[in-house]
Structure formats: structure tokens, C-alpha cells
Amino acid sequence: MTISGSRCSDAIRGALAGAVLTVAAGTTPALAGSPAQADIRPLTIQAQGSFFVGGRDVHSDTLSTAPGRGADGTITVDQMYVSYQIPLHARRYPITLIHGCCLTGKSWETTPDGRMGWQEYFVRKGYATYTIDQVARGRSAFDPSTINSVKMGKTAPDTLPALFAAGHEEAWSVFRFGPEYPKPYPNLQFPLQAQAELWKQLVPDLYAALPSPNPTVPNLSALAQRLRGTVLMSHSQGGVYPFQAAALSTSGIAGIVALEPTVCPAPTGDLGPYTKIPILVVYGDNVEIAPRWAPRLQKCREFIDAVAKAGGKARLVELPQVGFHGNSHMLMQDRNSLQVADWLLDWIDRNIEKKS
Amino acid sequence: MTISGSRCSDAIRGALAGAVLTVAAGTTPALAGSPAQADIRPLTIQAQGSFFVGGRDVHSDTLSTAPGRGADGTITVDQMYVSYQIPLHARRYPITLIHGCCLTGKSWETTPDGRMGWQEYFVRKGYATYTIDQVARGRSAFDPSTINSVKMGKTAPDTLPALFAAGHEEAWSVFRFGPEYPKPYPNLQFPLQAQAELWKQLVPDLYAALPSPNPTVPNLSALAQRLRGTVLMSHSQGGVYPFQAAALSTSGIAGIVALEPTVCPAPTGDLGPYTKIPILVVYGDNVEIAPRWAPRLQKCREFIDAVAKAGGKARLVELPQVGFHGNSHMLMQDRNSLQVADWLLDWIDRNIEKKS
Numbered sequence: 001m002t003i004s005g006s007r008c009s010d011a012i013r014g015a016l017a018g019a020v021l022t023v024a025a026g027t028t029p030a031l032a033g034s035p036a037q038a039d040i041r042p043l044t045i046q047a048q049g050s051f052f053v054g055g056r057d058v059h060s061d062t063l064s065t066a067p068g069r070g071a072d073g074t075i076t077v078d079q080m081y082v083s084y085q086i087p088l089h090a091r092r093y094p095i096t097l098i099h100g101c102c103l104t105g106k107s108w109e110t111t112p113d114g115r116m117g118w119q120e121y122f123v124r125k126g127y128a129t130y131t132i133d134q135v136a137r138g139r140s141a142f143d144p145s146t147i148n149s150v151k152m153g154k155t156a157p158d159t160l161p162a163l164f165a166a167g168h169e170e171a172w173s174v175f176r177f178g179p180e181y182p183k184p185y186p187n188l189q190f191p192l193q194a195q196a197e198l199w200k201q202l203v204p205d206l207y208a209a210l211p212s213p214n215p216t217v218p219n220l221s222a223l224a225q226r227l228r229g230t231v232l233m234s235h236s237q238g239g240v241y242p243f244q245a246a247a248l249s250t251s252g253i254a255g256i257v258a259l260e261p262t263v264c265p266a267p268t269g270d271l272g273p274y275t276k277i278p279i280l281v282v283y284g285d286n287v288e289i290a291p292r293w294a295p296r297l298q299k300c301r302e303f304i305d306a307v308a309k310a311g312g313k314a315r316l317v318e319l320p321q322v323g324f325h326g327n328s329h330m331l332m333q334d335r336n337s338l339q340v341a342d343w344l345l346d347w348i349d350r351n352i353e354k355k356s
Numbered sequence: 357m358t359i360s361g362s363r364c365s366d367a368i369r370g371a372l373a374g375a376v377l378t379v380a381a382g383t384t385p386a387l388a389g390s391p392a393q394a395d396i397r398p399l400t401i402q403a404q405g406s407f408f409v410g411g412r413d414v415h416s417d418t419l420s421t422a423p424g425r426g427a428d429g430t431i432t433v434d435q436m437y438v439s440y441q442i443p444l445h446a447r448r449y450p451i452t453l454i455h456g457c458c459l460t461g462k463s464w465e466t467t468p469d470g471r472m473g474w475q476e477y478f479v480r481k482g483y484a485t486y487t488i489d490q491v492a493r494g495r496s497a498f499d500p501s502t503i504n505s506v507k508m509g510k511t512a513p514d515t516l517p518a519l520f521a522a523g524h525e526e527a528w529s530v531f532r533f534g535p536e537y538p539k540p541y542p543n544l545q546f547p548l549q550a551q552a553e554l555w556k557q558l559v560p561d562l563y564a565a566l567p568s569p570n571p572t573v574p575n576l577s578a579l580a581q582r583l584r585g586t587v588l589m590s591h592s593q594g595g596v597y598p599f600q601a602a603a604l605s606t607s608g609i610a611g612i613v614a615l616e617p618t619v620c621p622a623p624t625g626d627l628g629p630y631t632k633i634p635i636l637v638v639y640g641d642n643v644e645i646a647p648r649w650a651p652r653l654q655k656c657r658e659f660i661d662a663v664a665k666a667g668g669k670a671r672l673v674e675l676p677q678v679g680f681h682g683n684s685h686m687l688m689q690d691r692n693s694l695q696v697a698d699w700l701l702d703w704i705d706r707n708i709e710k711k712s
Contacts, residue, residue: 110406141558164422
């Protein structure tokens with residue numbers, strides 16, 4: 001019996017579209033795909049694993065609306081999943097990878113078109129990596145009790161949490177693939193032929209239903225302190241979290257690399273914490289012509305200028321200024337992602353690693 | 357400024373309770389914890405990464421109830437996240453790890469008390485591993501549109517999906533830590549001192565709101581075919597999925613190891629597919645005295661007996677029969693987890709690897 005029907009066909013197409021292919025029947029699965037992957041050497045790691053940071057217990061009588069399951073009890077929420085890999089002879093500072101809106105730690109793994117992601121690339125370059133799933137997303141649990149409460153008739157529908165799934169069409173302009181779906185920018189570096197694989201990375205996002213600061217922020221602070229020094233590398237909606245963590249405590253934060261943050265701290269606020277940490281804010285290309293992004297870039301520039309003026313070591317870079325053109329919002333997945341990574345690692349090496 | 361308040365204290369406690377500790381300020385983070393971990397040698401892998409299997413596009417006008425986000429568009433659902441590691445000189449058949457209810461692929465990683473999980477252990481023993489997050493859980497997106505539709509007043513509260521979060525108290529007996537919370541079985545192997553870390557692994561589960569068979573099943577079938585041979589190792593609520601995948605197609609399924617399945621196929625159904633694949637069903641200890649589990653064991657025994665009678669190579673093992681005592685439902689996290697793993701790998705070696 002073979003599987004059939006549109007769902008199964010989709011499943012098989014999806015399987016075939018991914019990054020791993022078997023070379024032939026009877027052989028061990030091997031990487032295939034882009035020519036670069038044929039050159040990948042074995043990777044030796046000192047240690048790997050996963051754990052959680054944070055979390056608090058809450059009691060609820062609306063834990064379940066599934067048949068045969070008890071609704072009353074205690075669950076743990078607000079914890080943050082962290083997976084790590086430590087290479088042999090690791091450099092001084094691990095890099096903590098903080099994904100953006102509607103995404104998970106998967107952002108930093110194999111790219112949609114099957115190339116090596118930054119998580120592995122950084123390990124191969126000698127950096128331990130700690131990859132998180134933001135609180136209430138991915139492998140970090142969300143609290144379902146408010147949803148069940150409405151289904152059970154205990155509370156009104158308007159108490160349901162604000163939930164957001166990014167549609168492909170809106171994500172197109174948010175991710176700056178082009179001015180509007182499905183029109184791309186002429187110089188776009190994102191591998192659009194593999195866009196379906198990116199859409200599969202998107203998960204529903206409860207950020208609007210979480211307290212401020214997001215519980216991810218104190219968790220990042222705790223992680224940084226536990227690691228006794230880490231570079232917080234953040235993206236998009238997660239972009240501001242390292243700054244918010246630094247406002248809690250600069251302890252353990254060796255540096256901040258914020259990629260395409262949607263928001264930066266106010267230039268008029270307390271800039272003290274930010275003057276103590278090397279800071280790099282990075283945007284890709286086509287920012288000034290993107291109505292959603294141009295004001296964000298401007299606001300972050302004002303923040304960086306204010307920090308520099310206050311004596312901090314802060315820099316904002318648009319990638320075209322340093323020779324990279326066509327980068328989208330998903331620059332860790334763009335075709336030139338490893339070249340951009342090399343530039344970032346060089347900045348980290350010169351400004352953080354060598355200064356410690 | 358230091359972080360304070362109960363949430364932050366919880367976060368720090370959580371951080372300190374995990375598996376990775378820094379040895380001293382100024383050093384690279386290193387594994388610490390149980391004595392066994394001091395002996396861990398570096399691990400060389402041929403390749404690693406992640407991808408998705410399956411997925412289908414759906415259009416909705418209730419994608420978002422978050423401020424400033426469009427509600428209309430296309431999202432992709434039913435895809436299954438898969439992460440993989442392939443050791444040097446991998447054995448013939450990868451092991452695909454399929455977690456159970458209310459959990460994610462994290463189940464197979466570092467144990468709650470900080471020991472090596474089966475995913476890494478299997479890789480160190482020469483097996484490529486493919487670890488999934490079931491559809492609509494973890495890094496595999498769920499569809500939020502039915503929830504948003506109710507919040508927007510378009511549909512009634514009783515159309516909300518059935519959602520289930522396992523409370524610690526109920527999970528206690530489900531995971532067979534003891535007869536009732538918080539009383540343990542006298543011989544329990546689960547590291548109860550680290551139970552808080554297990555509770556953090558639990559995520560809300562939408563299984564009751566998904567079609568039957570769960571979309572994870574055709575995705576597993578597609579993955580198995582793509583790998584051209586894999587051992588499907590499943591747990592608990594995921595326990596029956598390999599059997600359901602085999603009913604779709606036996607292609608690519610080199611063997612099935614079902615750990616503590618909540619249900620097995622009916623012994624009176626079409627047993628043809630199951631006679632073609634080596635099958636091992638495993639339960640831990642204290643099953644006969646657990647009202648929830650004794651009938652499940654009995655039903656699975658009837659299935660295995662029927663498959664064997666029909667000419668299949670099927671075996672059901674209660675771990676005490678082969679010398680392991682006190683194992684809980686979470687046997688991959690029990691204190692003797694690596695000894696149980698050795699027994700399983702020996703069975704796989706003799707019944708699948710050497711027979712191919």
C-alpha cells in the first residue's frame with residue numbers, strides 16, 4: 001500500500017524539498033544539495049545538550065478540554081528552552097541566539113534551501129552556541145488555561161489571548177523580500193525558490209499576550225549570568241531583548257549583536273547599562289525604501305548615536321555600507337549568509353573576544 | 357542593578373538547576389553534574405541539521421488578533437519539524453525518535469537531572485538520529501485561526517480546539533512515578549529530585565483537535581521512505597504512530613520500537629503490514645499495579661501475540677523480565693536510562709541491523 005491523497009502528496013513533496021537526501025538505497029543518509037555542502041568536514045564537539053531557564057508554577061482549573069483529561073492542577077510556564085553545542089577548544093564567549101517574531105530557534109539551523117545555518121557555522125568557527133525558544137513558543141510551553149476557560153464557558157471570548165500567525169503575504173514585506181507579495185526586490189539575496197520551507201518555520205506567536213518585559217528577558221539575564229559571559233545575538237522582535245536584559249543587569253553580557261531589531265531603547269532613557277557593553281546593530285539592504293523598516297532604522301540610529309555620545313562603544317551598520325547587497329530581514333538565511341556571518345564574527349573577535 | 361523579584365529568582369533557580377554549569381569565571385562553559393559526565397569524550401559527527409516534512413497551505417481571515425497585524429492570509433500547517441545528527445561511519449539504519457503526549461523532541465535530549473539523553477547516546481553508539489516534534493507541537497506550528505475566530509466573535513466558544521496541558525499531579529500517575537501525587541513507587545528509577553525540570557518540558561497538546569490519523573503519521577511515513585530505512589522509536593501517545601505509518605506503507609520502516617504505547621492496533625484488524633517488520637513493544641515496571649496502564653499492557657500483548665501468530669517477528673517486553681526494575685513511563689529519563697538504551701540497541705542490532 002502506498003500513501004496517497006493530497007495531504008500525503010504534500011507530505012512527500014515536503015520531505016523531498018528538505019535538506020537531507022539519501023544518496024541511494026542501502027547507504028547511510030548523507031547531506032546533499034548545494035555544492036558547498038559536499039565540502040563539509042566532520043565536526044567534533046566537546047559537549048551538547050539542552051535545558052530550561054526560568055519557569056514558575058501556576059495552578060489552574062482549566063488545564064484541559066480534551067476528553068478524559070483532568071482540568072485541575074499545576075503547570076509550569078514562562079520557562080525558556082535552550083539547546084547548546086560547545087566545540088573543542090571553544091573561544092571565551094559563547095553566542096546566545098535569540099530568534100524573532102513567529103519563529104523559533106530553528107531560524108538559526110539549516111537554511112530553507114538546505115545550507116548550513118549560523119548555529120552550526122558558529123560552532124565550527126569555535127564559538128559555543130546557546131539557542132533559545134522564546135517563552136510561550138516552540139519547545140517553551142505556553143499557558144493554555146485562558147483558552148480552555150473560554151471553551152468551558154467560564155470566561156468571555158474577548159479574554160482569549162492575542163494570537164498572531166504571520167501569513168505568507170504579510171511576511172513577504174515584513175521579511176523584506178520585496179515591496180509587496182509576491183514581487184521581489186531586484187537584488188534580493190533570500191533564496192526564494194525555497195520560500196515554502198521558510199513558511200514551515202513560522203509558528204503562532206503569543207507575544208502580545210505576555211507581560212512586559214517578555215519573560216524571555218529575565219531568562220536571558222539569568223542565562224548570561226550563568227554562562228559568566230555571552231554575546232547576545234538577537235533578531236527582529238527579539239532584537240530588543242538583549243537591551244532589556246542589560247537594563248536588568250549587565251552581568252554576564254559580554255556584548256550585544258542586534259540583527260534588524262524592530263525596536264531599540266529610547267535614546268532619552270538611562271543609557272548607563274549600554275555604555276558598558278560593546279553593541280552592534282545590523283540592518284540588511286532595501287531598508288530605506290521599506291515603509292515598515294525605514295523608521296525603525298532611524299530610531300535605532302538615534303539610540304546608537306546617543307550611546308556613543310554617552311561614551312559607549314556602539315555601532316550601527318547597514319550591510320551595503322560594508323559591501324553586502326540585497327540582504328533581506330532573514331539575513332541568517334540569505335544566500336550570502338556565511339559571508340555575513342564571517343563579518344559579524346570578525347567584529348565580535350575584534351571588539352569582544354580580544355578585549356576581554 | 358541586579359534582577360530581583362520572585363519571577364527572576366525563579367529564573368535564576370531554574371538556570372542553576374539545569375545541566376550546564378560554568379566551572380569558574382573566565383573559563384569556557386563545561387558540562388558538570390553527575391560523575392558520569394566527567395568522562396564524556398568529544399563527539400565527532402558527519403552532519404547535522406533540521407528540516408520539515410509535510411505541510412499544507414491554508415487560507416484564513418482570522419490569522420491574528422494581535423495589534424497591528426493583518427488577519428487575512430495564507431499559513432502553512434501540518435508540517436513536522438525534524439532535527440538530525442549523523443555520526444561518522446553511521447550504521448545502516450537511523451533511529452527516528454517520536455515523543456509522546458504533551459512533550460516535544462526535548463524528551464530525548466539531556467535528562468531532567470542533567471545526564472546524557474538517548475538522542476546523543478544513540479549517535480555516540482553509531483546511529484544517526486532523526487528527532488521530531490509532532491505536528492502542532494513544539495517547533496511544528498499549530499493553526500491558531502480557530503482560536504482567533506472565537507476572539508473575533510465570528511464563531512462560538514465551543515468551536516475552540518480541545519487543548520490539554522498535563523498538570524504535575526495527573527502526570528505523576530500517568531508517568532507512573534507512583535500511585536498518586538506525590539507518593540512514589542518504592543523502586544522508582546525516575547530522578548524525582550529533578551522533577552521540576554521535567555514539568556518544564558511539558559507543552560500544551562492539541563492532539564484531540566487534530567484529524568485521525570494524526571498528520572504526524574503520514575509525515576513519518578514520508579520521512580521513513582525518504583531515509584530509505586529507519587527504525588521508528590516511539591513513546592506513549594506517539595507509541596501507535598509507527599504502526600499507523602506501517603499501515604499506510606511499510607516502505608522505509610526497518611523496524612518499530614514502541615515504548616509504553618498508550619494504544620496498539622487491534623489484534624483483529626489487518627495484521628499484514630506488521631508481519632513484515634521486526635517489532636518490539638516495551639513497558640517499564642509497576643505496570644500491572646497501575647490502573648491506567650494494566651489494561652493498555654494487556655491490549656498490546658494481545659496485538660503482539662496476534663502478529664506473532666500471523667508469522668510476524670513481534671515481541672513485548674516488560675523491563676523487569678530482562679532485569680530492569682523500577683522504570684517509570686519516562687524510561688528514557690530514568691536513572692538507568694543508558695542501561696535500558698544498551699538493551700534496546702542490542703535488540704535493534706540483532707533483529708534489524710544484522711538481518712538487513
